[in-house]
Amino acid sequence: MAKKDSGFxxxxxxxxxxxxxxxxxxxxxxxxSVSLGPIGDLAxxxxxxxxxxxxxxxxxxxxxxxxxxxxxxxxxxxVDGLTILDPRNPRTSESNEHAWSLVHVPGAPWMEPxxxxxxxxxxxxxxxxxxxxxxxxxxxxxxxGYDGGRGRxxxxxxxxxxxDSDHSWxxxxxxxxxxxxxxxxxxxxxxxxxxPHGHVGPFQLGMPMWGEFEPEFLKDxxxxxxxxxxxxxHRRGRALAGLSMGGGHTLNLGFTQTDxxxxxxxxxxxxxxPKGLPHLTEAPIAExxxxxxxxxxxxxxxxxxxxxxxxxxxxxxLLSVTRSTVDFLRKHDFPVTYHETEGGxxxxxxxxxLRQFLPLLFPKGT
Numbered sequence: 001m002a003k004k005d006s007g008f009x010x011x012x013x014x015x016x017x018x019x020x021x022x023x024x025x026x027x028x029x030x031x032x033s034v035s036l037g038p039i040g041d042l043a044x045x046x047x048x049x050x051x052x053x054x055x056x057x058x059x060x061x062x063x064x065x066x067x068x069x070x071x072x073x074x075x076x077x078x079v080d081g082l083t084i085l086d087p088r089n090p091r092t093s094e095s096n097e098h099a100w101s102l103v104h105v106p107g108a109p110w111m112e113p114x115x116x117x118x119x120x121x122x123x124x125x126x127x128x129x130x131x132x133x134x135x136x137x138x139x140x141x142x143x144x145g146y147d148g149g150r151g152r153x154x155x156x157x158x159x160x161x162x163x164d165s166d167h168s169w170x171x172x173x174x175x176x177x178x179x180x181x182x183x184x185x186x187x188x189x190x191x192x193x194x195x196p197h198g199h200v201g202p203f204q205l206g207m208p209m210w211g212e213f214e215p216e217f218l219k220d221x222x223x224x225x226x227x228x229x230x231x232x233x234h235r236r237g238r239a240l241a242g243l244s245m246g247g248g249h250t251l252n253l254g255f256t257q258t259d260x261x262x263x264x265x266x267x268x269x270x271x272x273x274p275k276g277l278p279h280l281t282e283a284p285i286a287e288x289x290x291x292x293x294x295x296x297x298x299x300x301x302x303x304x305x306x307x308x309x310x311x312x313x314x315x316x317x318l319l320s321v322t323r324s325t326v327d328f329l330r331k332h333d334f335p336v337t338y339h340e341t342e343g344g345x346x347x348x349x350x351x352x353x354l355r356q357f358l359p360l361l362f363p364k365g366t
Contacts, residue, residue, distance in 0.1 A: 008027075008058070010027065010088065011025035011026065011027055011060045011062075011088060012025065012088065013025040013026060013086055013088040013089055014086065014089060014101075014103045016103065016104070016105055016106070018106060018107075019067070020066070020067045020068045020069065020070070020105050020107060021064060021065070021066055021067070021068070022064070022065045022068045022103060022105060023062060023063070023064040023065075024036065024053070024062070024063045024064075024065075024075075024077070024086065025060055025061065025062050025063075025088065026053070026060070026061050026077055026079070026086065026087065026088070027058075027059055027060050027061075028059065028061055028079055029058075029059025030059075031055075031061065031079050031080050032080055033052065033078075033079075033080055034052070034053040034055070034061040034063075034077060034078065034079050034080075035050050035051060035052045035053060035063075035077070035078045036048045036049070036050060036051050036053075036063060036075060036076075036077065036078070037050075037075060037076035037077060037078050037083055038050045038078070039076075040073070040074045040075045040076055040100060041072075041073040041074045041075070041172065041346065041347055041348075042065070042068070042073050042074075042075050044344070044345075044346045044347075045069065045344075045346055045348065047065055047068060047069075048063070048065050048075075050078075051063055051065075068103075068105045069105065069107075069348060070105050070106060070107030070108040071104070071105060071108060071111070071174070071347070071348050071351060072093075072102055072103070072104050072105075072171065072172045072173075072174050072347070072351075073102070073103050073104075073105065073172070073347075074093050074095075074100035074101065074102055074172050075100065075101050075102075075103065076100060076101060077101075085099060085100070085101045086101040089101045089102070089103070091103070091104075092171075093167060093168060093171035093172045094165045094167035094168065094171070095163050095164050095165055095167075095168060096162070096163060096164060096165050096199050100172075102171055102172060104174075109181070110178065110181055110182070110355055111174045111177045111178045111181060111351060111355070112177065112181065113177055113180045113181050113184070117180055117181065117184045118144035118145070118180065118183075118184060119144055119176075119180050120141055120142055120143045120144050120146065120176055120179060120180055120183075121141070121142055121146075121147070121176075122139055122140070122141050122170045122176050123139065123140050123142070124137060124138075124139050124166075124167075125137065125138055125139070125140060125228070127220060127221070127224045128220070129216055129220045130219055130220055131212075131215050131216040131219055131220055132200065132216060132220075136196075136197060136216075136220075137166055137197055138166050138194060138195060138196040138197060138221065138225075139166050139167060139169070139170050139194075139195040140192065140193070140194050140195070140225070140229065141170065141175060141176050141179060141192065141193040141194075141195070142192055142229070143179065143180075143183055143190035143191060143192070144180065144183065144184075144190070145190065146190070146192070146230075150230075151230065152230045152231055152232045152237070153190060153191055153192045153229075153230060153231055153232065153237075154189060154191045154192070154231070154232050154236075154237040154238070154239070154361065154362040155191060155192045155193070155194060155225070155229070155231040155232065155237060155238055155239075156191055156192070156193045156194070156238075156239045156240070156241065156358075156361060157193075157194045157196070157217075157221075157238070157239070157240045157241075158175065158193050158194065158195050158241055158242065158246075158354075159195075159196070159198050159240070159241065159242030159243070159245075159246025159247075159249050159250060160173075160195070160197075160198055160242070160243065160245070160246050161242075161243045161244035161245045161246055161268075162244055162245040165197055165199070166195050166196055166197035166198075168195075169193075169195045170195060172347050173347060173350065173351060173354070174351055175193060175195070175354060178351065178354055178355055178358070179191070179193065179358065182355070182358055182359065187358075187359050188358045188359050188361065189361070189362045189364070191361065191362065192225075192229055192231050194221070194225050196217065196221050198213050198242075198245060198246055198249055199213075200212045200213065200216075213249055214249065214252055214253055214256070217249075217253060218253075218257070235259055235260060235261060235262055236262050236362070237262075237362065238260055238261045238262060239261055239262055239263040239264075239265070239306075239361045239362070240253060240254060240260075240261045240263070240264055240265070240306075241263075241264065241265030241266070241267065241309075241354075241357060242265070242266070242267065242269070243267040243268055243269065243350045243353075244267070244268050244269050244318070244345065245269070246267075246269070247266040247267055247268065247269020247270065248269055248270075248271075248272065250264050250265065250266055250269075251264070251266060251269075251270075251271060251288075251325075254306055254308075255288075255291075255292045255295055256292070258295060258301060258304070258305055258306070259304075261306045262306055262307065262361070262362070263306055263307045263309065263357075263360060263361055264306045264307070264308050264309065265309045265310075265353070265357045266308070266309070266310045266311075266322075266325075267310075267311055267312070267349070267350050267353040267354075267357075268311070268312050268313065268316050268318055268322070268345055268349065268350065268353075269312075269318060269321070269322065270310075270312075270318065270321040270322040270323075270324065270325030270326070271284050271285050271288045271321070271324075271325045271328070272284050272318070272321045285324060285325070285328050288328075289328075296332045297332075299333075302332070302333055302334060305334065307335075307337070307360070308329065308334060308335070308336045308337065309336075309337045309338075309357055309360065310322055310325070310326055310336060310337065310338045310339070311338070311339040311340075311341060311349075311353045311356065311357075312339075312340060312341070313340075313341050313342060313343035313344050313345070313346075313349050314340060314341070314342060314343070315342075315343060315344040316343070316344050316345045316349075317344070317345055318345065319340075322338075326338045339353075339356070341353075
């Protein structure tokens with residue numbers, strides 16, 4: 001705790017124990033009510049939704065949550081109706097047009113590098129988008145030894161969901177920690193991971209979710225990355241994966257650019273109406289089939305098609321979309337690997353899907 005000139009000691013927040021107990025604190029002596037925000041990663045897994053804090057005689061409000069699952073969780077405070085970040089926590093995560101406080105709870109060794117684990121790095125880079133006519137941003141993970149080494153690395157393009165941004169996979173998604181741990185264990189090849197921003201503006205239900213990102217990916221992002229980083233600029237050295245909206249981007253790019261990627265990973269997603277999530281009907285599959293008829297009907301193209309890997313939780317609201325997409329692709333004789341897991345449409349699932357997907361990429365000898 002930090003001490004002020006008045007003698008008051010600023011509260012520590014969040015305070016996390018090895019047993020998963022998390023205590024939030026905020027000094028707000030004039031506030032009449034403080035609660036944990038009703039949305040965020042903790043709320044999405046049913047923990048602490050709108051729970052009230054208790055006020056102490058020193059004006060510090062406190063809330064303790066028991067047995068929070070391991071991983072990174074985004075949260076906000078609600079103080080007298082105003083949503084704010086935790087003022088004592090410098091760790092944050094951006095979503096699309098929003099910011100969150102971020103807490104990490106230990107207990108999952110596969111995303112917790114040890115003191116002797118070689119570490120990669122994550123950079124935030126601006127690039128000029130010819131398609132958008134303005135500067136845009138992406139995040140790039142480079143593996144341990146990249147900066148001082150030589151040679152070219154395979155690359156995974158990793159896409160986010162509708163309520164996230166290019167900052168999300170490297171913060172709440174803990175992609176760098178997962179990669180560092182798996183690379184150190186020899187479970188995956190060292191690779192570069194590119195995390196672009198999939199939105200062209202603020203997201204709202206009813207707006208198009210794709211059709212605008214894909215041209216920018218091909219015309220701006222791909223050339224920028226391949227000119228800036230030592231990566232393998234061929235099909236066997238590229239993979240593409242995304243969650244939710246990013247899974248839709250993955251399918252659209254994968255089926256229009258069949259010679260670009262060796263693997264496609266689709267997390268909690270499938271073929272659904274790009275005008276908004278409530279439109280979960282059979283019509284999007286019919287439209288997808290019409291647009292990609294040549295690929296779907298060609299045995300030779302199917303044989304050379306990227307490996308398809310899907311995973312969705314049994315409580316995910318897009319489960320039926322994933323199932324119908326997998327059935328549709330199998331009907332057209334595409335060999336699809338599909339994992340149906342516990343859980344819902346949440347980051348604890350997507351981090352685990354990334355852990356499962358990464359070892360499949362870029363096998364030695366390719």
